């Protein structure tokens with residue numbers, strides 16, 4: 181469904197992605213793990229069109245995305261729950277969710293999806309009229325994810341959805357990811373919390389200073405010596 | 416307690432106005448004071464039975480109208496003496512004060528009592544009340560010979576401009592410091608198309624639409640180079656645009672327009688094939704003076720209607736209702752826009768452009784449409800303005816005009832269309848009506864009481880004589896008001912609910928809790 185081929189992305193003359201190639205098949209959860217500054221967020225930003233690859237190509241079901249502006253990419257069904265969340269701080273929870281469905285015109289479908297995200301995140305329903313900016317960090321994280329879901333994306337990019345959350349919430353978020361996936365959304369998941377990510381993903385990629393150094397099925401990665409040492413913190 | 420403070424404030428403001436305008440003014444001022452105080456107070460009251468509410472504000476009515484009466488009497492019997500005017504006769508004083516004080520109190524009670532009805536009914540009640548005031552205003556003004564209507568019309572033009580700018584600044588969050596450029600474009604388009612300047616004299620009812628369309632296109636042209644810019648940088652570019660446009664109009668005094676087909680395209684094709692032309696170039700206009708430079712375009716054609724005939728300067732009533740009509744249409748249109756998909760896209764762009772683009776919003780299109788829609792309204796405003804003063808002069812579109820419009824938006828309550836209306840009215844009325852009256856007041860005071868007393872001290876006398884003119888301090892006073900407003904009420908006079916919450920989160924929190932508990 182989504183494929184990156186030899187993608188090179190630069191910030192000025194910082195070479196952040198040095199030829200990333202990866203694939204996400206329809207219906208999969210694929211995780212991208214790596215240490216700080218490895219280029220995980222940059223990979224997602226490149227898919228979203230926020231950063232342009234200097235060479236290489238990004239394909240969504242065969243169409244090249246790398247020349248399209250971000251809003252066009254969003255309209256083609258790529259949604260992101262970004263790092264730093266990027267919710268609309270002065271809009272209410274409901275307004276934020278409605279913005280997520282901005283490109284959609286099927287009123288009843290939007291209503292159904294609203295119910296669906298409220299079932300996934302009952303906390304958001306309680307806070308429906310509260311300003312996004314006044315939500316707690318974890319609630320903002322939920323809102324960002326719920327808003328991305330409101331677009332009914334073909335592929336959902338999640339950038340560290342567990343960041344800054346309490347263990348219970350992390351659990352909840354990961355359960356939700358699995359639920360969303362079972363309902364048919366393809367997911368590319370970027371995580372620091374590699375153990376959790378690998379336990380729900382089908383496959384994984386390990387990225388180090390802008391390069392994919394390892395890829396395998398999630399269970400294999402979990403047992404990989406190097407992964408255990410560097411990313412799972414298990415000797 | 417807060418209501419009493421407001422009552423004192425409104426009473427004093429009303430009283431001071433009677434100092435400046437004398438005579439019948441107390442009647443008009445009293446009623447306007449009653450309604451505006453009522454609107455200000457009822458926002459802070461809980462809904463209960465209308466009669467109880469009316470009873471509750473009886474003290475406020477007493478205080479505000481009492482102060483008004485005392486000051487008005489003080490004006491008539493003491494102040495007139497100091498400034499060398501004669502007091503108004505009893506046959507004016509008695510009815511004027513009765514109407515002002517009793518009418519003011521009555522309207523205050525009615526406005527507050529309306530708050531006891533349901534929200535929808537209250538809105539209708541207020542609309543009826545304000546509608547009556549607006550409809551009666553020019554006629555009452557004629558009767559009392561106050562001569563306010565002709566000046567209020569300028570305020571209303573600024574209200575229209577403020578509403579347009581509010582789309583750009585308030586809704587889309589793009590700081591535009593050169594908005595007067597679009598005003599100029601509207602006015603000059605009207606001037607060029609309906610004066611003897613270039614032998615094109617179209618009907619006003621057509622021209623006003625053309626002016627709006629031209630301004631809309633100009634909005635896109637300005638928008639285009641600013642799209643990649645944010646915040647401060649955008650402001651600087653709009654500032655430049657605001658300076659360039661009036662200069663362009665100033666210099667459109669020698670324009671030659673050639674028809675492209677016969678002058679360039681056909682000769683070009685012919686040259687390509689080595690033929691020589693027998694066609695002569697069609698010059699549409701030669702050395703045409705479009706704008707008449709510094710002197711401006713004058714006179715400009717005016718609107719005409721069946722029954723009413725051509726609008727004239729002597730009868731301001733049709734002008735007043737025309738601009739009111741334009742404003743009503745603008746309110747309707749802007750409210751529709753705000754609630755549309757485009758409106759939501761503006762809000763999203765204002766909040767966070769990157770996030771908005773991830774929602775599938777095209778930032779380029781959205782911003783261009785904001786500039787363009789905003790400009791449209793000043794196109795209407797410019798056309799009306801040109802026709803109303805029957806001329807267009809380059810001095811009217813300077814940087815200060817842009818700033819005053821921007822201040823009207825901020826002062827009134829950025830993002831809230833009703834706030835912007837109040838802001839435009841307050842600022843321009845203060846400028847056009849209040850300051851000149853204040854100047855006359857001071858001149859009279861000086862000539863009659865102060866200067867004679869200073870006759871022996873020549874230097875002091877001269878200094879006072881030269882400087883006792885509030886119009887000299889126009890921008891100083893304006894600046895002071897802004898500074899005070901921003902310190903005391905940064906959210907504007909009638910803020911948009913969101914912004915008030917942000918700026919007064921701590922203070923308002925208990926209120927919010929209280930009002931939700933009342934509802935449930």
Ligand SMILES: Nc1ncnc2c1ncn2[C@@H]1O[C@H](COP(=O)(O)OP(=O)(O)OP(=O)(O)O)[C@@H](O)[C@H]1O
Nearest residue numbers: 191194196214215216217218219220221222223372
């Ligand atoms: N806007 C920028 N300008 C310059 N360099 C940048 C910029 N954004 C990221 N980088 C650099 O690119 C590299 C990859 O950054 P990226 O944000 O993709 O890392 P990451 O894998 O998401 O890390 P983390 O887990 O800490 O979020 C880092 O070295 C970072 O310093």
Ligand SMILES: [Mg+2]
Nearest residue numbers: 220221222263
């Ligand atoms: Mg990151």
